[in-house]
Amino acid sequence: MTAPQVVVFDVNETLSDMAPLAARFRDVGAPELTDRVWFASLLRDAFALTAAGGTERFATFATAGLRSILAGVPLTRELDAAVEHVMSGFTALDVHPDVPGGVRALKQSGRRLVTLSNGSAGVAERLLSTAGIRDEFEHLLSVEDAGVWKPAPGSYAYAARTCGVQPADMILVAVHPWDIDGANRAGLATAWINRDGRPYPEYFTAPTHTIAELPELADRLAA
Amino acid sequence: MTAPQVVVFDVNETLSDMAPLAARFRDVGAPELTDRVWFASLLRDAFALTAAGGTERFATFATAGLRSILAGVPLTRELDAAVEHVMSGFTALDVHPDVPGGVRALKQSGRRLVTLSNGSAGVAERLLSTAGIRDEFEHLLSVEDAGVWKPAPGSYAYAARTCGVQPADMILVAVHPWDIDGANRAGLATAWINRDGRPYPEYFTAPTHTIAELPELADRLAA
Structure with missing residues (x-):
């Protein structure tokens, strides 16, 4: 890997x-x-x-x-x-259709999976449990425990610390360009999911990878 | 005064x-x-x-x-x-009707007036010149020269430094609660103009003064 x-x-x-x-x-x-x-x-x-x-x-x-x-x-x-x-x-939303397959492919590649949300860990817990993929994740993290929201650098540093790795050992996956930019500035690799074909804003630093659906990411990382 | x-x-x-x-x-x-x-x-x-x-x-x-x-x-x-x-x-907007009278009343009370915008100084220059009140202002400041946007503390510190005063010698006037909160955290007094009777968000620190129109401020500060 x-x-x-x-x-x-x-x-x-x-x-x-x-x-x-x-x-x-x-x-x-x-x-x-x-x-x-x-x-x-x-x-x-x-x-x-x-x-x-x-x-x-x-x-x-x-x-x-x-x-x-x-x-x-x-x-x-x-x-x-x-x-x-x-x-x-x-608090009753479902995951996008491309999420379960994409999450399982990344897990099967031997990677560790975590979430890092500006919302509560409880919302992630319910969402992933309902989708049957809760057990693929090692930690469900919230910025409530970081003391600062994404995209401030301390939020990503908190995730790295909790996982016991360096920021460069992590990749942030998000649909929001502001999250990609913040993670990039904090030293993480990034993958931007662009499900609806929008342009990436010129004022944010660019993603490492751009994918249309999550299952593409495991292939990209294996290449 | x-x-x-x-x-x-x-x-x-x-x-x-x-x-x-x-x-x-x-x-x-x-x-x-x-x-x-x-x-x-x-x-x-x-x-x-x-x-x-x-x-x-x-x-x-x-x-x-x-x-x-x-x-x-x-x-x-x-x-x-x-x-x-x-x-x-x-770039062709006009000032609100309550602005010229409110600005002149504050100037006549002996205070120094400046602007501090997240936009360019040129936009403020045109806006105030068209309204005939440009000369009431000592400086038209932009965060472009501060290196950081409002509501980060460095933006308000830049304004204080440029005016040669302490933050506590200044009052920030704004319609945006996020600007009131940032200025307050940076040590300025604040006046929130609430022209349309909206509630002030509970998650931001409260303004020193709340007014419906700008001319009220000169009276409040004289009291």
């Missing part, structure tokens, strides 16, 4: 398919694109707090942000019920 | 009224809320790069982000022309 020894997976959107959330927003009466405004604003505020030196739990940003965005919308139900309906959808 | 001596204004959305941008997005065929997805995603990526230790110009994020979002939309004109139409709207 060639390096890297440890494959570090992002969780939200990388492993989980967030598309069903759009229907939850429609259910409560929110206009199209509200899901995208919400998720981009949630990360904007979380990254701002990270840049300013603070930290807070993912669920706090998610719930408060949702409440703020839905407060300006004519809803089909009470605000509390609308927030609950969307948030319960967030 | 009581402290603070120096009033530091954010520029985009705090002084400029970005509402006309929604019409520019409609002109090119983009669905409602695209303007909000774009601006939140732009700041998300810029703050991520800041947290990871990098920096890039505002216009680079703005143009590349717009191109990426509009690439997936059935447009009424070519992509290049659509991007140009929105970006030219961004």
Whole structure:
């Protein structure tokens, strides 16, 4: 087996398919694109707090942000019920269809697999257990234990420390260019999953590998 | 005059009224809320790069982000022309109606006024000149010269250094809670302009003053 020894997976959107959330927003009466405004604003505020030196739990940003965005919308139900309906959808997502096969191929290549999420370890635990692939992973890590969110360097250093390896022995797998850039700056190799054929932003450092689906990665690393 | 001596204004959305941008997005065929997805995603990526230790110009994020979002939309004109139409709207905004009176009242109270923007100093120069209030400001500062974006602490320290004062001698005025939080952590007093009656996010440190319109601030500081 060639390096890297440890494959570090992002969780939200990388492993989980967030598309069903759009229907939850429609259910409560929110206009199209509200899901995208919400998720981009949630990360904007979380990254701002990270840049300013603070930290807070993912669920706090998610719930408060949702409440703020839905407060300006004519809803089909009470605000509390609308927030609950969307948030319960967030914790009931499934993995993308390409994930189980891709995860098993990487595990069978002899690599160690972990997750590193800006969300809680509990969300990853449920997601991977439901998909029948929980046991392929050695650790389900959260930035809650790192004290700082991705893409700050301390988050990736925390994962390397926990796994007892150097950053250069790890590869970060994510759909988000900001995560690829942060991991790259922290010394990890990177694999960008580009499931919908979007351009990679010019202002972020480029990924080591670009793949359309996760099963491609095991082949790339074996080459 | 009581402290603070120096009033530091954010520029985009705090002084400029970005509402006309929604019409520019409609002109090119983009669905409602695209303007909000774009601006939140732009700041998300810029703050991520800041947290990871990098920096890039505002216009680079703005143009590349717009191109990426509009690439997936059935447009009424070519992509290049659509991007140009929105970006030219961004550099042709006017100040909010409450700004000129509020700025003059603060200046007449004997305070020094500066701007500190994540955008370029040129955008602030045009905006304030057009509004006839350019001469009320001693410096128009950009994070391009600080080497780091707001809300990282180095951006506010740069403004204090340039003005030759301590952070505690300054008050940051902004509509964005993330800017209030960052300035507060950096030791400045803060004034949050809440023009549309939204709740202040619980995950950010609270503003020193909350006002609905800028002219209230001179009275608050005199009290």
